[in-house]
Structure formats: C-alpha cells, structure tokens
Amino acid sequence: MRGRKGPRYxxxxxxxxxxxxxxxxxxxxxxxxxxxxxxxxxxxxxxxDCRNANAASMTWRGLLLGS
Structure with a gap:
C-alpha cells in the first residue's frame, strides 16, 4: 500500500x-x-486568506484550532 495516493486508495x-x-x-x-x-x-x-500575502502563516493547525 505504500505510495498509493488519490481517490482509488x-x-x-x-x-x-x-x-x-x-x-x-x-x-x-x-x-x-x-x-x-x-x-x-x-x-x-x-x-x-490563502490568496493573501500572509498565506504562508496559515496552517491546518491554525485552521482547526483557531490559532
């Protein structure tokens, strides 16, 4: 299974x-x-927000935890 990606996986x-x-x-x-x-x-x-210049500071953790 290693290396498999996409919807089929x-x-x-x-x-x-x-x-x-x-x-x-x-x-x-x-x-x-x-x-x-x-x-x-x-x-x-x-x-x-990802389209803004500050997008580099956006993370999944920030999105999920609101930080």
Missing part, C-alpha cells in the same frame, strides 16, 4: 470498512464528503 479503504455497499455508492459518498469539506473551508474564509 480512499475507495479501497472504504470498501474494506463498508463491504456491504456498492462501489458506486462509495464514490458518491466520497464526492459529497470532499464537497462538504471544501464548502466548510470556503465558508470559514480560509481559502480566501
């Missing part, structure tokens, strides 16, 4: 955990989960 992991679901359902679940994450980042203003 996530779908494979989801298939192992949720074997009762069809692959197409897993892809749609991943699609909506990623869309919700993107919407959350956009609504917080974090994505817009």
């Amino acid at each position: 996530l779908i494979d992991a989801m298939k192992r955990a949720l074997s009762e679901h069809r692959e197409v359902e897993l892809y749609w679940s991943l699609h909506f989960a990623l869309a919700m994450a993107q919407q959350t980042l956009r609504d917080t203003g974090w994505l817009a």
